[in-house]
Amino acid sequence: MKLRRSTTAGIVAAAVLGLAGIVPAVATLKPADRPADQSLKALGMRHGLYIGTAVDTDALVDESDPTYRTKVASEFSTVTAENVMKWSELEPTRGTYNWEPADRLIAFAQKNRQQVRGHVLVWHNQLPEWLTEGVADGSIDKEELRALLKNHITNVVTHFRGKIWQWDVVNEAVTDPWATSDGVITYKGFWAENLGPDYIADAFRWARAADRKALLFYNDYNIDAFGDEGPSDKTFFVYKMVKDLKAKGVPIDGVGSQGHLATQYGNYDALQAAAALQRFSSLGLATALTEVDARSQLTEQVKAGNSAEINPRDQASAYNYSVLMQACLADRHCLSYTVWGFTDKHSWVSYTDLGDGKGNEGMATLLDENYQPKKAYNTLKADLAFAGGPLVQPRVPQRANPGRG
Numbered sequence: 001m002k003l004r005r006s007t008t009a010g011i012v013a014a015a016v017l018g019l020a021g022i023v024p025a026v027a028t029l030k031p032a033d034r035p036a037d038q039s040l041k042a043l044g045m046r047h048g049l050y051i052g053t054a055v056d057t058d059a060l061v062d063e064s065d066p067t068y069r070t071k072v073a074s075e076f077s078t079v080t081a082e083n084v085m086k087w088s089e090l091e092p093t094r095g096t097y098n099w100e101p102a103d104r105l106i107a108f109a110q111k112n113r114q115q116v117r118g119h120v121l122v123w124h125n126q127l128p129e130w131l132t133e134g135v136a137d138g139s140i141d142k143e144e145l146r147a148l149l150k151n152h153i154t155n156v157v158t159h160f161r162g163k164i165w166q167w168d169v170v171n172e173a174v175t176d177p178w179a180t181s182d183g184v185i186t187y188k189g190f191w192a193e194n195l196g197p198d199y200i201a202d203a204f205r206w207a208r209a210a211d212r213k214a215l216l217f218y219n220d221y222n223i224d225a226f227g228d229e230g231p232s233d234k235t236f237f238v239y240k241m242v243k244d245l246k247a248k249g250v251p252i253d254g255v256g257s258q259g260h261l262a263t264q265y266g267n268y269d270a271l272q273a274a275a276a277l278q279r280f281s282s283l284g285l286a287t288a289l290t291e292v293d294a295r296s297q298l299t300e301q302v303k304a305g306n307s308a309e310i311n312p313r314d315q316a317s318a319y320n321y322s323v324l325m326q327a328c329l330a331d332r333h334c335l336s337y338t339v340w341g342f343t344d345k346h347s348w349v350s351y352t353d354l355g356d357g358k359g360n361e362g363m364a365t366l367l368d369e370n371y372q373p374k375k376a377y378n379t380l381k382a383d384l385a386f387a388g389g390p391l392v393q394p395r396v397p398q399r400a401n402p403g404r405g
């Protein structure tokens with residue numbers, strides 16, 4: 001029977017809407033035809049793709065807001081400690097570790113059969129004051145600082161050994177083009193300034209010595225796509241850096257592309273983002289989207305509830321999430337897609353000055369502050385539900401690189 005075009009379209013549309021849980025599908029799609037569990041994690045598993053979120057561990061135990069932990073458990077198959085595995089939170093006083101909040105998150109993940117991304121062993125932010133002030137006043141010299149870094153990595157990786165799927169070993173070690181007067185990309189931050197760039201290879205080797213199985217990642221933002229491969233191309237600098245690390249026998253397993261996007265910028269399309277991930281994985285590395293959110297400027301009209309200003313931002317956010325999801329699906333070595341918080345009720349964007357003052361950017365996550373799905377959430381569901389062969393294939397597991405030398 002030849003269906004009229006409009007009838008066919010109607011059936012497809014109803015099927016789509018039914019899948020998204022928006023309206024009951026028409027009778028032609030029996031409930032059994034639709035997956036019972038339409039969570040992000042269930043739809044991600046169609047492709048062997050882990051869907052994750054950064055977790056605010058205070059919100060996770062907030063008895064006045066049980067929805068937060070219900071959503072973390074029901075929607076995601078991997079979790080990342082937003083803050084509680086960072087050095088300032090783990091060792092606020094030299095030699096005294098505060099493991100409990102991170103251990104609580106790991107227990108939650110194990111109970112909910114979720115993987116855990118460890119974040120972060122080495123970063124220039126959220127370092128304990130005793131460390132940074134010791135270096136500043138000269139009481140901690142270069143030799144002791146390197147020993148302290150090795151000790152920190154060894155203690156932390158050993159404590160969590162067997163419970164971490166992927167470690168962000170080194171985070172944001174490279175400048176942005178606008179950060180230097182000549183725009184030339186180079187190494188940046190506390191560790192490069194005090195130890196030189198060799199700390200990066202050291203960190204991976206020390207992490208591998210403490211855990212033979214965890215996948216060890218380099219993690220950074222603004223590496224969503226390659227540029228002109230010139231001196232101001234951050235993505236190309238990171239590509240050359242990880243290629244060199246691997247060639248020297250450093251035990252690196254993957255590159256994490258954070259994916260912090262803002263709708264007021266041009267950003268990239270799915271083909272550009274897919275090409276970048278596939279170029280990193282062509283080095284024999286896994287890839288992952290590790291901190292995805294897509295924020296917007298909260299103009300006075302947006303804050304006043306003007307839908308003519310809210311709608312384009314909501315749609316642009318959904319587009320940006322989808323670009324990165326389609327890129328990840330296109331790369332068989334992209335193992336996970338993690339959002340940096342899943343509700344506007346708990347998003348770092350709301351309390352961070354991103355250049356235009358605190359509280360002037362937002363709308364960055366998948367669910368609104370009342371945990372209601374936004375276009376970005378349903379767009380990711382559709383991407384996961386409708387993707388398939390031949391261009392989207394199941395993930396290829398990554399074997400931990402033992403390293404050499």
Ligand code: G3I
Binds near residue numbers: 083258291348
């Ligand atoms: O823990 C202290 C608390 O004791 C104090 O009372 C309170 C008052 O200021 O501050 C608390 O520390 C805050 C910390 O989050 C833990 O909640 C810091 O002020 C706050 O600046 C910090 O923000 C975090 C930010 O990293 C720090 O750079 C955000 O929550 C976190 O989402 C964000 O995450 C980073 C990734 O780790 C790396 N990639 C970029 C991403 C966004 O910046």
